[in-house]
Amino acid sequence: MGLGVVGGGVAAALLGQQDEISRKIGRPMILKKILVRDPDKLREPPIPADLLTTNPEDILTNQSIHVVVEVMGGTQPAAGYLEDALSAGKHVVTANKEVMAKHGPELMSLAQDNDVNLLFEASVGGGIPIVGCLMNELLANEVHSIRGIINGTTNYILTRMANHFTEFHQALAEAQERGYAEADPTNDIDGMDAAYKLAILASLAYHQHIQPGDVYRQGIGSLEAKDFRYAKELGYAIKSLAIATRENGAILARVHPSLVPLDHMLAKVDGVYNAVEVEGDLCGRVLFHGLGAGREPTTSAVVGDLIEISRKIGADGRPTPMAQLDGADSIRPIDDMVSRYYLRLTVADHAGVLAEIARILGDGNISIASVLQKDTDPATKTAEIVITTHPAREASVQESLRLVAGLEVVREVNNLLRIEE
Ligand SMILES: NC(=O)c1ccc[n+]([C@@H]2O[C@H](COP(=O)([O-])OP(=O)(O)OC[C@H]3O[C@@H](n4cnc5c(N)ncnc54)[C@H](OP(=O)(O)O)[C@@H]3O)[C@@H](O)[C@H]2O)c1
Structure with missing residues (x-):
């Protein structure tokens, strides 16, 4: 059909x-x-x-x-x-x-x-044999995590942005010209396509039905070329990762742009290539890499x-029993996640600004790991700062960011990205 x-x-x-x-x-x-x-x-x-x-x-x-x-x-x-x-x-x-x-x-x-x-091997990762492996060869494992680049269109766009500091809309247009992105690329750009695929992988890994709606999603549309420049300076690539983890009987599934250390294997997966890393208690880390479409x-x-x-x-004409999806773990909201963060802000270019931001972050139990001050613009009297944090709870980061955005000295919160160690 x-x-x-x-x-x-x-x-x-x-x-x-x-x-x-x-x-x-x-x-x-x-x-x-x-x-x-x-x-x-x-x-x-x-x-x-x-x-x-x-x-x-x-x-x-x-x-x-x-x-x-x-x-x-x-x-x-x-x-x-x-x-x-x-x-x-x-x-x-x-x-x-x-x-x-x-x-x-x-x-x-x-x-x-x-x-x-x-x-349904072809439903995730094109030619990469990941579905069958989760249903068969890796079945002996307790799966700790799945981390993958499972959308070739977004990975192509992010690779262009990283290697040539191309802006998002230009990189998207190039992807469309080369047939890597559809005329309406919404499903890829906003992470829906990856959420479908992650829902399938997580369901098989954790033996229960993870719905696409259970997957937290952030698209790649807010990324700018400068985020790639700063990330590189900090030692990271930016990749749209699909991640599923299980901790204390709760499953967290998410698709969002992440900062990945430059020496991590996933940071080296470029263009339309896909890769999925499965970490199991017995097999350790196994990496699948190949053409995803x-x-x-x-x-x-x-x-x-x-x-x-x-x-x-x-x-004998009898089918292999289907995977059982009868688990009953809860779905963990992203609010409970602990991660490191990358934050880019445009602020008024005068003394004391950083102290005000640091105070709000401190009140939210968020400790700063590094600060880069960039691109001072004398015309608008603004400066750009990039802050990375030590591990902090997502809910406090979101709340502190709301307060930071309300500061008179903050002109714009440009981007908040999670750092995947
Ligand atoms: N393209 C990839 O690289 C890729 C990779 C992995 C998975 N997939 C999945 O594979 C599936 C097919 O993708 P595709 O890219 O091959 O799609 P496609 O190029 O759009 O082809 C769809 C085909 O289905 C036929 N069709 C659609 N609706 C129909 C209907 N109601 N009744 C009868 N025929 C109908 C079309 O017929 P006509 O030709 O007559 O219009 C067309 O031949 C999708 O689920 C996609 O997610 C695709």
Whole structure:
């Protein structure tokens, strides 16, 4: 179902490498039907017209179809088709992060009830095999944390801003020109896409349904080239990180720009590359790195799932039990988080300003680690200061920042970023 960027790649692989794939499985794998919206659209590679249909029932009620691949995207009608396919006893492979993040548990129990497989490796990290690893190879671990760069569009933009001190809107326009960002990039820029993916990873790691709405989100739109300059001076890169942690029976999931030490591996993940670091009690830190989107990497994940299912059907026809998401940990609000912070302010350029700000931060139990004074502007009689803090509680930082913003000498609070050690 779907013959776009991903579906086109999957169809090309199934049609072009049918013999090789069939050999890997030990039985033929045949592409029977492809659901599209517009059967007259020009396709690359060309697809035999008799394979195309605009009627989902040609697939969902076709007894000779054993596996359905959903690569349409969006929640509806995709989620409804997945339910129908599973209810009809068909195995399912999907690349749909939005559906899996929102409806994963229902679909997984439907798969279980109908004795079929539901695999979704391509929903996170394109060609990086992270989903299957969390469901299988890393299952012995208690997962301490997941930290990842799981949106290639934002990582491309941040890399441009860091390496060339390009401003956000220019970097976004370049990403759009090169096909790395969609015409409407909102879902990427505001962290929604990463929140869907983190919800999937955290659900698998912590064995309970983490909803996309449980993920705290801050987009990258407020970053300016100067933040990258200051961060570098302080020894950090700025990356949009997706982070899930569990402490004392509570799970905190968040997506936001973070300062990452320049010598950390995640600081070196550039351009459209993705990386996910999983820290487990047994495996220690494991790093997955690779292309997180695009036709070929995503095809690798979808066809890999298809082969896995087909091998299982070949064995005894019984599916592997689905991951159990029956945990009941609470979701920790970001207010309780303790982190170090980077704060950039524009202030009146006269004596005593820093003392006023330091007093408010001190009252909030926030201790200052470093101060940089930058870019004095004689015309507006303002100066820019960058403060980093020692570990402090998010709620006190937000409250102190509200008070700081109200000071007469403070012209603007430009940015508050969290530092990830
Ligand atoms: N693109 C990537 O790199 C990537 C990476 C990982 C995961 N994914 C996920 O993979 C899925 C597909 O992404 P994509 O980039 O391949 O999307 P896409 O290029 O927009 O393709 C969507 C395809 O689905 C068909 N379609 C959409 N709605 C339909 C409907 N109601 N009925 C019938 N056909 C319908 C379209 O048909 P027409 O061609 O006739 O318009 C099109 O062929 C999404 O869930 C996405 O999040 C994508």
